[in-house]
Amino acid sequence: MKKQAKFGIGIGVIIASLGFLAWLGYGESKTYYHTIAELETLKGPAKSQRMRLGGTVAPGSIRHLTGRVDFVLEGEGKTVPVSYVGTDPLPDTFVDKSQALVEGRPGPEGRFVAEVVQAKCASKYEAAPGGKVGAAPSSTERSGI
Amino acid sequence: MDVFGSFALVLAFVCAVYAFAGGIAAIISRHPLLIKSTRQAGMATCGLIFLATFSLEYLFFSDNFSIAYVVAHSNRDLSTFYKLAALWSGQEGSLLFWSFLLAVYVISVLITYRNKNGELMPYVGVVMAGVQIFFLTLNNFVASPFKALASPGVDGVLNYVARTDGNGLTPLLQYPEMVIHPPNLYSGYTGFTIPFAFALGALLARYPGEKWIHLTRKWTMIAWMFQSMGILLGAHWAYAVLGWGGYWGWDPVENASFLPWLTGTAFLHSVMMQEKRGMMKVWNVWLVFITFLLCILGTFLTRSGVVSSVHAFAQSSIGSWFVGFLALIILVCFGAYLKNRDYLKSENQLDSIVSRESSFLFNNLILLVSCIAILSGTLFPVFSEWITGDRISVGAPFFNKVNIPIGLLLLFLTGVGPLLAWRKTSTESLKRNFGWPLAIGLVTGLIALGFGFRQIYSWVCLILCVFVASTVVLEFYRGARVIRARSGASFAASAVDLTMRNTRRYGGYIVHMGMVFVFMGLAGAAFNRDLQKDMRQGDTMQIGPYTLLLQGFDTKPEKNYTAQRMLVEVLRDKKPLMMLYPEKRHFATTVENGTMVAIYSTLKEDLYVVYAGNSPDTQLPVLHAYLNPLVKWIWFGGAVVVFGTLVAMLPNRRAVLVLSGAQEPAVQTLAHGLTSSVTMREGHD
Numbered sequence: 001m002k003k004q005a006k007f008g009i010g011i012g013v014i015i016a017s018l019g020f021l022a023w024l025g026y027g028e029s030k031t032y033y034h035t036i037a038e039l040e041t042l043k044g045p046a047k048s049q050r051m052r053l054g055g056t057v058a059p060g061s062i063r064h065l066t067g068r069v070d071f072v073l074e075g076e077g078k079t080v081p082v083s084y085v086g087t088d089p090l091p092d093t094f095v096d097k098s099q100a101l102v103e104g105r106p107g108p109e110g111r112f113v114a115e116v117v118q119a120k121c122a123s124k125y126e127a128a129p130g131g132k133v134g135a136a137p138s139s140t141e142r143s144g145i
Numbered sequence: 146m147d148v149f150g151s152f153a154l155v156l157a158f159v160c161a162v163y164a165f166a167g168g169i170a171a172i173i174s175r176h177p178l179l180i181k182s183t184r185q186a187g188m189a190t191c192g193l194i195f196l197a198t199f200s201l202e203y204l205f206f207s208d209n210f211s212i213a214y215v216v217a218h219s220n221r222d223l224s225t226f227y228k229l230a231a232l233w234s235g236q237e238g239s240l241l242f243w244s245f246l247l248a249v250y251v252i253s254v255l256i257t258y259r260n261k262n263g264e265l266m267p268y269v270g271v272v273m274a275g276v277q278i279f280f281l282t283l284n285n286f287v288a289s290p291f292k293a294l295a296s297p298g299v300d301g302v303l304n305y306v307a308r309t310d311g312n313g314l315t316p317l318l319q320y321p322e323m324v325i326h327p328p329n330l331y332s333g334y335t336g337f338t339i340p341f342a343f344a345l346g347a348l349l350a351r352y353p354g355e356k357w358i359h360l361t362r363k364w365t366m367i368a369w370m371f372q373s374m375g376i377l378l379g380a381h382w383a384y385a386v387l388g389w390g391g392y393w394g395w396d397p398v399e400n401a402s403f404l405p406w407l408t409g410t411a412f413l414h415s416v417m418m419q420e421k422r423g424m425m426k427v428w429n430v431w432l433v434f435i436t437f438l439l440c441i442l443g444t445f446l447t448r449s450g451v452v453s454s455v456h457a458f459a460q461s462s463i464g465s466w467f468v469g470f471l472a473l474i475i476l477v478c479f480g481a482y483l484k485n486r487d488y489l490k491s492e493n494q495l496d497s498i499v500s501r502e503s504s505f506l507f508n509n510l511i512l513l514v515s516c517i518a519i520l521s522g523t524l525f526p527v528f529s530e531w532i533t534g535d536r537i538s539v540g541a542p543f544f545n546k547v548n549i550p551i552g553l554l555l556l557f558l559t560g561v562g563p564l565l566a567w568r569k570t571s572t573e574s575l576k577r578n579f580g581w582p583l584a585i586g587l588v589t590g591l592i593a594l595g596f597g598f599r600q601i602y603s604w605v606c607l608i609l610c611v612f613v614a615s616t617v618v619l620e621f622y623r624g625a626r627v628i629r630a631r632s633g634a635s636f637a638a639s640a641v642d643l644t645m646r647n648t649r650r651y652g653g654y655i656v657h658m659g660m661v662f663v664f665m666g667l668a669g670a671a672f673n674r675d676l677q678k679d680m681r682q683g684d685t686m687q688i689g690p691y692t693l694l695l696q697g698f699d700t701k702p703e704k705n706y707t708a709q710r711m712l713v714e715v716l717r718d719k720k721p722l723m724m725l726y727p728e729k730r731h732f733a734t735t736v737e738n739g740t741m742v743a744i745y746s747t748l749k750e751d752l753y754v755v756y757a758g759n760s761p762d763t764q765l766p767v768l769h770a771y772l773n774p775l776v777k778w779i780w781f782g783g784a785v786v787v788f789g790t791l792v793a794m795l796p797n798r799r800a801v802l803v804l805s806g807a808q809e810p811a812v813q814t815l816a817h818g819l820t821s822s823v824t825m826r827e828g829h830d
Binding site: 003004010011014018021022025026028029030031032033034052087088089090091092093 | 495496497498503506507510511514518526535536537538539540541542543544545546547550551554677729738739740757758759760764767769
């Protein structure tokens with residue numbers, strides 16, 4: 001066999017198998033991002049997808065209940081009630097009027113069921129230089145390694 | 146001082162424009178005085194940037210709360226250490242800091258080569274000035290750090306106002322690593338400008354031979370070393386401060402810092418192909434270009450929040466400037482390449498699939514694939530929105546699925562590559578070089594299997610780590626033995642002598658050894674455990690061999706914050722071992738909270754304890770304990786990598802010729818059936 005052909009096959013096999021793994025990982029972890037306003041317009045299967053939702057925590061709406069924390073997320077003039085059902089304590093930055101990002105699925109009666117909550121103070125936050133824009137806000141999420 | 150600083154920045158901009166435009170004129174006219182004056186303008190640019198940076202630091206240290214940037218990032222009670230770091234804690238200061246570090250590199254290059262490489266340096270100077278112009282444009286006109294606070298008075302005229310105290314520094318940044326991590330990472334990002342300037346300059350000048358590669362080798366290694374340190378310090382910061390028990394979350398900004406490291410690593414390896422065999426010239430030039438582009442992209446992602454805006458955090462209008470600059474660089478690179486591509490013709494072809502060349506080829510291939518996978522995963526939300534209208538993000542499973550096999554392949558090549566011969570490797574030499582390491586690796590694997598090791602990736606990683614470490618140790622052993630036979634010195638002294646004779650090769654081995662340690666630490670993550678419990682005083686919790694006993698709480702007022710601490714006693718085998726104090730910190734100035742993790746770290750495992758807030762159900766404080774095996778090896782491996790890089794940058798102690806005196810004992814060892822690879826290959830690498 002020609003040398004070039006051997007290299008071609010070697011390279012092809014590596015790229016194809018990594019591509020396949022990438023496709024698997026994509027299917028496993030893809031998350032849609034929607035605004036609160038968009039949530040109402042979703043139909044069919046799009047409504048049960050795993051998604052992220054960003055907004056501001058409505059003042060005075062945080063209620064600690066057994067096994068969950070309820071609050072209301074506001075954004076673009078709309079609101080959505082959220083139940084946080086994760087096991088980790090909520091981040092330090094999760095307070096009234098903080099910007100929050102919730103990850104989960106829309107549940108019954110228009111209530112969003114969140115497994116992960118990230119939050120940051122609305123008043124003051126700037127990206128860590130060379131640091132962690134996304135990681136800096138406290139989060140209940142534990143992914144990666 | 147703010148006026149002084151702004152003035153210095155404006156003047157720096159003017160000087161940079163002169164260095165750029167005058168430099169082009171100098172290249173065309175070849176007038177020696179013009180060449181000299183543009184070089185000096187380049188130096189003046191750097192000097193003025195230093196002055197501007199120092200004046201901003203002065204504003205911080207003198208608590209000048211009439212300057213918006215100082216107000217936003219400092220307060221009177223902030224300790225000196227963090228006032229220094231406040232410089233790069235926000236947008237404007239970070240960009241000034243970029244200019245500052247770039248200026249350090251540029252002035253070093255201009256001074257080092259002021260009387261050398263006359264044909265090439267004007268081109269290099271123009272490229273460096275071009276990059277400086279971009280950042281000075283941002284510093285002067287888009288994100289000036291010297292803006293004073295002002296408010297309109299009754300007559301509509303703006304009046305200066307000064308605040309009595311600032312807003313303070315974000316608590317997350319008040320951590321020692323946050324003072325060291327950004328300068329390191331930024332030194333990496335900015336440092337890749339130098340190889341870029343040389344590569345582009347050499348291409349434009351059609352500079353003969355591989356000289357630009359020799360010239361830039363040290364600069365590339367410096368940048369690469371800082372980038373490595375920056376990434377690991379960032380990981381350690383995330384580990385010690387964010388309190389989630391991990392150190393790498395595939396966050397966009399983390400990824401952004403990792404991308405140029407991958408292509409930079411590829412470049413450091415593939416240049417050897419060009420040096421030894423005159424191959425891969427086009428590839429190398431493009432690797433440098435891409436590395437620099439990724440550095441700019443990384444800065445862009447960090448500063449603009451374009452991807453993180455998925456999380457609706459930190460947004461800024463600065464993005465369009467970066468996009469424009471990226472487009473411009475791509476255009477210039479393509480233009481230069483199309484114009485002078487005949488200059489990059491390869492002199493040789495690949496001979497065999499089992500050769501050093503092909504190992505470099507595969508090393509480069511998988512580093513690039515990893516880079517592309519991480520880049521597309523990071524930018525996925527942006528692209529998916531363009532194409533489908535839906536913003537879709539991918540998470541850790543995507544990145545891990547692709548990058549774990551890639552990491553293992555790379556680790557394999559780390560062991561194999563350096564010992565393969567150029568052109569073609571004989572079966573005989575394969576056996577000689579890899580027989581023992583492979584056997585040791587496999588035996589270790591079998592023993593681990595016997596002990597109930599069942600994580601496939603970690604298991605493969607373990608075998609490869611042992612294999613690679615054995616090849617490295619064997620190389621040192623063989624080389625040192627030759628020297629010992631001749632000089633009679635101890636093994637350790639012979640190994641040092643060996644290293645100093647060919648710092649590049651043996652420094653490289655040390656770096657590889659460091660990577661083995663890092664991989665060992667990463668493999669440990671498969672065995673992480675964690676446990677969370679609501680704790681009353683006197684409650685205990687068992688994790689691994691440790692018993693955690695909550696003795697109580699206390700409140701500790703500090704200068705800039707108040708700390709609430711859990712007093713946790715750690716027992717092992719019912720014997721008291723130590724106390725750990727996980728904290729919650731409340732910063733009054735910023736009305737923010739911070740977490741302080743307590744870690745008991747051993748080579749075997751980290752006991753990582755977090756005061757995780759109060760339980761939603763019981764309102765009791767929650768203790769979250771993690772048992773993370775082998776994490777310390779990652780930080781240790783990082784230190785070894787840095788040490789190896791430093792060794793590889795040292796000049797060889799003796800000329801290669803001197804070593805040829807060692808031929809005789811080497812031949813003797815040959816007679817015993819063992820080849821001394823040191824004399825055989827000396828001078829090749």
